[in-house]
Amino acid sequence: MSAVETKSSTEAGEAIARVGHAPGGRSGHRDTLGTAMPLLLPAFAIYAVFSLAPIAWTVWLSFTDSRGLNTSAQFVGLANYQRAALDPLASQSLLHTLQWLAGHLVMAGGLGLVLSLLISRLKRSRIVFRTALFLPHLVSLAVVGVIWANIYDPFYGLLNTMLKGAGLGWLTMGWLSDPLIVLFSVNLASSWQGFGLYMLLFLAGLQNIDHSLYEAAEIDGANGWQRLWYVTLPGLSEVMTFVVSLCLINGLKGFATVFVMTGGGPFYQSELITTYIYRLAFSLQDHGLAAVLCILLSALAITVTVAFNQWRQRAAR
Amino acid sequence: MIISRKREWPFVLALTPLALLILGPFAWLIMSSLKSEAEISRADPFSVPANAMWQNYVDAWQIGGFGTLFVNSLVNVVAVVILTLSVCAPAGYAFSKVRFPGREWLFTLFIVGLTIPVQAIIIPLYQVLFNLGLINSLWGITLAQVSSGIPFAVFLMRSFFAGVPDELVEAAKIDGASHPRILVSVMLPLATPAISALVVIAALSTWNDFFLPLVVLISPGVQTLPLGLVRFASTYSSEYRLVFAGTVITFVPVIVLYILTQRRFTEGLTQGALKG
Numbered sequence: 001m002s003a004v005e006t007k008s009s010t011e012a013g014e015a016i017a018r019v020g021h022a023p024g025g026r027s028g029h030r031d032t033l034g035t036a037m038p039l040l041l042p043a044f045a046i047y048a049v050f051s052l053a054p055i056a057w058t059v060w061l062s063f064t065d066s067r068g069l070n071t072s073a074q075f076v077g078l079a080n081y082q083r084a085a086l087d088p089l090a091s092q093s094l095l096h097t098l099q100w101l102a103g104h105l106v107m108a109g110g111l112g113l114v115l116s117l118l119i120s121r122l123k124r125s126r127i128v129f130r131t132a133l134f135l136p137h138l139v140s141l142a143v144v145g146v147i148w149a150n151i152y153d154p155f156y157g158l159l160n161t162m163l164k165g166a167g168l169g170w171l172t173m174g175w176l177s178d179p180l181i182v183l184f185s186v187n188l189a190s191s192w193q194g195f196g197l198y199m200l201l202f203l204a205g206l207q208n209i210d211h212s213l214y215e216a217a218e219i220d221g222a223n224g225w226q227r228l229w230y231v232t233l234p235g236l237s238e239v240m241t242f243v244v245s246l247c248l249i250n251g252l253k254g255f256a257t258v259f260v261m262t263g264g265g266p267f268y269q270s271e272l273i274t275t276y277i278y279r280l281a282f283s284l285q286d287h288g289l290a291a292v293l294c295i296l297l298s299a300l301a302i303t304v305t306v307a308f309n310q311w312r313q314r315a316a317r
Numbered sequence: 318m319i320i321s322r323k324r325e326w327p328f329v330l331a332l333t334p335l336a337l338l339i340l341g342p343f344a345w346l347i348m349s350s351l352k353s354e355a356e357i358s359r360a361d362p363f364s365v366p367a368n369a370m371w372q373n374y375v376d377a378w379q380i381g382g383f384g385t386l387f388v389n390s391l392v393n394v395v396a397v398v399i400l401t402l403s404v405c406a407p408a409g410y411a412f413s414k415v416r417f418p419g420r421e422w423l424f425t426l427f428i429v430g431l432t433i434p435v436q437a438i439i440i441p442l443y444q445v446l447f448n449l450g451l452i453n454s455l456w457g458i459t460l461a462q463v464s465s466g467i468p469f470a471v472f473l474m475r476s477f478f479a480g481v482p483d484e485l486v487e488a489a490k491i492d493g494a495s496h497p498r499i500l501v502s503v504m505l506p507l508a509t510p511a512i513s514a515l516v517v518i519a520a521l522s523t524w525n526d527f528f529l530p531l532v533v534l535i536s537p538g539v540q541t542l543p544l545g546l547v548r549f550a551s552t553y554s555s556e557y558r559l560v561f562a563g564t565v566i567t568f569v570p571v572i573v574l575y576i577l578t579q580r581r582f583t584e585g586l587t588q589g590a591l592k593g
Contacts, residue, residue, distance in 0.1 A: 035496060036417040043408035043427075043467055046400075049445060050464030051430045057441035115335065121328040129332055131579050133339060138571045140525035142543035146550045146564055147342055156557070158345050158362050165361075192339070197586070204587045242591065253434045256527040260547055274436045281440050282532065294437040301432040 055298075062291035073287075080288040089268060090293060093276040097252065097300075100187055100272055104251040107191035109243055112198030117232070119199070120206040130203065137196030145260025148189035152176050152261075176262055179269040186270055190257045194250060198243045205239030206232070237315060245308035252301050273297050350374070350561035357557045370558065377562035380553070385538060386545035389455060390524060393541055396459045397523040398516055401470050404463070405515070406508070409474020410500045414486050424475070431468040435461075435528060443532060455539055458529045466522070470515055473589060477511035478504055514589030517582055524571060542567045 062080055066073035084090045119129050139147070151158045152175035160172040175185040209232065217227045233240075255274040258264060264271035264279065273293055280290035341363075349357050350373055351366040360367075378384065411417070412424050435442070442461060443452070451457030481504060489499045505512075530544040537545065546567050550560045575582055 031415045031417045031496075033417045033419065036411045036415045036420070039407035039411035039415065039496060039500070040423070042404040043471060044423075046404060046460060046464050047427065047430065047467045050442060050461050051433075051438065051467065052426070054438035054441035054445060055430065055433060057444075058438050061440060115332070118328050118332050118335075121325065122332075123325050125325070125329055127579070129336060130583070131576065132336055134575075134583075135343065135572060136339065138521070138525075138575055139568045140527060140543040142525075142527035142547050143564060143567050146546060146560065147346060149550075150557070150560065151342060151345075156358060158342070161362055192342075197590070200583060200587050201590060204591065239591075246590070249432060249434075253436065255436060256543075259527075259531075274434070277436055277439070278532075281443075287440050290440060294440070297437045298433045301434055301437075305432045 058291050058294050058298075061287050062295055064288055066287040066291075068285040068287065076288065080292045083289055084292040084296075087289070089271065089276060090289075092268060093271045093273045093293075094296065096183055096269075096271055097254075097273045099183060100254055101248050101251040103184060103187040104191055104194065104254070105244065105247045107188060108194035109198050109247045111191065111195040112243065113202055115195070116199045116202035116206060117228070120203060130200070133199060134196040136193050139193055141190065141193055141254075141256035142260055144189055144193045145257045148186075148192070148257070149176070149261045151189075152185055177266055179266055182262055182266065182270045186257050186261050189261065190254055193257075194247075198247065201239055201243050201246075202236065205236045209235035238312070241308055241311050241315065245304055248304045249301060252297060252304070273300075346561055346565055349557065350565045352558060354556065354558050357561075373558045373562040374566065377549075377559045377566060380559065381545065381549040381563050381566075382537060383542075383545070383563065383566055386540060386542045389539060390541040393455055393459055393462075394520050394523045396455075397462050397466070398519050400459065400463045401466055401519050402512060402515060405467060405470035405474050406505065406512075407497070407500060408467075408471045409476075410478050410496070410504055412471065412475040413478040414481075414483070414499075414504075415496060427471050428468055430465070431472065435465050439528075439532060446533060452533055453535045453539055455534075458526075458533050458541075461529050461533070462523055462526060466519055470519070473511055473515060474508070477508055481507055510584075510588065513581060514585040517585035518589045521571075521586075 061073070063075055063077060064073035065076045065079070115133055119126060119133075122129060136144075150156075154160060154172075154174045154177070157175075159175065163169060163171045173181065176182055213231045213235070214227060217231050222230065253274065254272055255278070258270050258272055258275050259278070262270045264275045273296060277290050277293050277297070280286045280293065345362050348363055348366060351369045351371070352360065352373075353366075353368075353370055356367060408427070412420060412427075446452050446457045446461065449457075451460065485503055486499055489503050494502070525543060526541070527543045527547075530541045534540045534544060537548065540548070546563055549563050553559045
């Protein structure tokens with residue numbers, strides 16, 4: 001872990017911001033596009049065909065009435081955007097996605113932070129806990145869906161069995177069938193898988209805090225909570241903004257657990273933008289409306305990234 | 318030495334119940350995967366099986382066709398890692414050490430895709446794969462996965478190469494080396510930290526990917542592990558012993574690999590993520 005660098009000088013959005021003075025090539029010597037082409041072409045070709053073209057195409061689709069492959073799509077202007085604005089399922093899936101993001105941030109991000117603070121105080125058992133607690137992150141979210149669907153099974157599931165065994169029978173419920181809690185239940189499963197990465201990132205950040213700050217705080221008579229509040233958390237601020245944005249981006253990509261555990265149900269109460277896009281695109285064949293939601297999803301992701309970079313730049317000043 | 322770090326046991330005491338709670342599902346899964354159907358429904362969920370039913374694994378492996386799924390996942394991961402490295406290392410080099418007109422503009426274009434989730438471009442992506450005859454093909458998802466990883470990978474390689482002194486490149490140029498030659502014999506040997514970060518990140522995300530396989534891979538013979546397991550678990554949902562054994566089969570190899578390479582793995586993952 002010693003080589004972990006938190007203070008990386010280059011981060012995605014920062015690079016966009018200062019793209020004007022990119023690194024390298026101080027000498028007056030200039031190459032032509034021809035020299036660079038062979039180096040760039042393989043990556044560019046794949047990226048252009050499988051990412052850039054689909055991005056542009058999605059924008060076009062949102063203005064058409066396309067209903068699937070092999071159909072001729074007509075330009076319909078803003079009709080799909082109007083339909084999306086009036087579609088109760090679209091606004092519901094947006095609301096669920098925002099709730100999902102908040103839940104993931106608190107549960108996965110929060111758990112990652114708490115565990116990293118505890119683990120950073122360990123010496124001999126440090127590696128054991130760090131390794132063991134990272135294990136859930138190695139499981140595919142789809143597999144997590146299969147596992148937690150069985151944990152939540154109302155009759156044979158681990159959770160209700162344990163609750164009954166502990167004399168808490170009144171707490172048992174249909175974790176995935178109750179419309180009020182289904183989104184939370186699935187989010188908990190996703191967060192169980194997600195927190196490990198955040199924990200490692202926080203641990204890396206904690207290692208970079210100057211130890212002399214703690215000594216100074218101790219000499220000043222700061223107690224444990226004060227050290228946490230005035231030294232540790234401010235020292236983590238850079239990693240914190242990064243983890244928050246990562247939580248939000250990962251949250252926006254959430255799909256597999258919902259798809260596997262509930263399929264968006266019951267009564268669309270766990271429908272996210274991603275699962276709604278999938279349904280619109282591959283079972284309802286409503287590509288125009290799906291494309292509008294795709295653009296909404298991208299816009300949310302871009303907003304998160306831009307906000308994160310502004311935040312970073314302000315903090316750096 | 319920090320005074321507050323002297324006592325370790327209160328923190329071990331606080332962490333132990335949390336760790337048991339978090340790792341409980343693994344213990345329950347492994348125990349249940351070795352029980353008979355009757356024992357699963359009757360006994361305490363965490364009890365040690367009366368007779369370890371290794372047969373569950375044999376049955377799950379055969380019925381679920383896990384051999385094929387395994388090979389497919391492995392081919393997919395190896396192909397994504399090799400292809401990602403071999404197209405992104407040169408691009409990262411070009412963006413950091415070759416001065417050509419339009420460099421910044423082109424780099425911005427590469428970064429555009431960094432935050433766009435793959436779900437947001439899935440309709441045209443499907444259409445592209447369809448037109449190229451790559452639906453239901455491992456090559457189809459491999460290319461799509463490489464492409465969605467390109468912004469991050471190019472960015473990471475560029476950041477890393479930018480940290481290598483220009484003098485090294487200039488010296489090699491004076492010796493008459495071409496750019497590809499400099500990349501291979503000067504830069505790549507220095508780039509092991511960035512390469513191992515990319516390998517870990519690309520391999521883990523590919524191995525665990527579900528969305529692209531779900532959309533692209535239709536017949537069981539070409540599917541990867543997570544997709545195959547979901548299909549298997551919904552077909553045999555009432556045979557818990559099979560579902561549990563199949564589930565354990567999908568994650569055990571990654572966990573073993575992780576524990577064996579724990580240090581490098583952690584370093585690659587955190588360093589790569591923090592750099593990106």
